[in-house]
Amino acid sequence: MSEKLFIGSSLLSKNQTGSLEFQIYYLTNRVLKLTDHLKLHSKDYSSQRGLWKILGKRKRLLTYLSRTNLTSYESLINKLSIRKLKIR
Template sequence: MLKKKEGSIESQIYRLTDRVIKLTYHLKKNGKDYSSQRGLWKILGKRKRLLIYLFEKKFTSYQNLTKELGIRRLKKINY
């Protein structure tokens, strides 16, 4: 894991990615668990917002984090 402060953007994205992986595994077994599915969507939205912020403020950190976690890069930012 990253050697960053606990509340940093990078560590929050790391923790959210860990939760996404666990929920994805859970939903493969329990396909009709719609409340968990909704929770996954909310987590993905939060992670996306944090990635957009990191992209705009610290681009090199964004690149390193996406490479380390295996996250696809943002498609297009319309701001």
Template sequence: MSKKLFIGSSSFSKEQTGSMEFQISHLTNRVLKLTDHLKSHDKDYSSQRGLWGILGKRKRLLSYLSQTNLTSYENLINKLSIRKLKIR
């Protein structure tokens, strides 16, 4: 999915493409596509390595977002349904 197509199908405008929320949602989209690919090509180790890199980057961005803007973090993980919310 190209960037222009992704922006059109999401709730983000063209000016918000550098935002933390857009980056995380874009990485989540890539994770879903690679996961689907790896279901049928289980020995594609280069794609597995790429998936690990994407997951690591998304994890770092989510960690930073949770430290800086907790409400935005909670809204995003609920919208994307990627993590269970920890009660603090």
């Protein structure tokens, strides 16, 4: 696995492990690892299902963060370089 794809842990300190931002960071790191795995093993459907579950949880956390603290949401989106949520 290439290490340059994964996000460094210097974004958030170890004291914030329960915070919403750290949870989103951790889920994003897992998404990157799973997508790298699925590039090699394209028919691993159980990992694909796990990826979908992780993406759903990250999306729910991001919507909550966008509703409660918009500035923190925008800075986290920029740091992790992920797309903004679609507003319906």
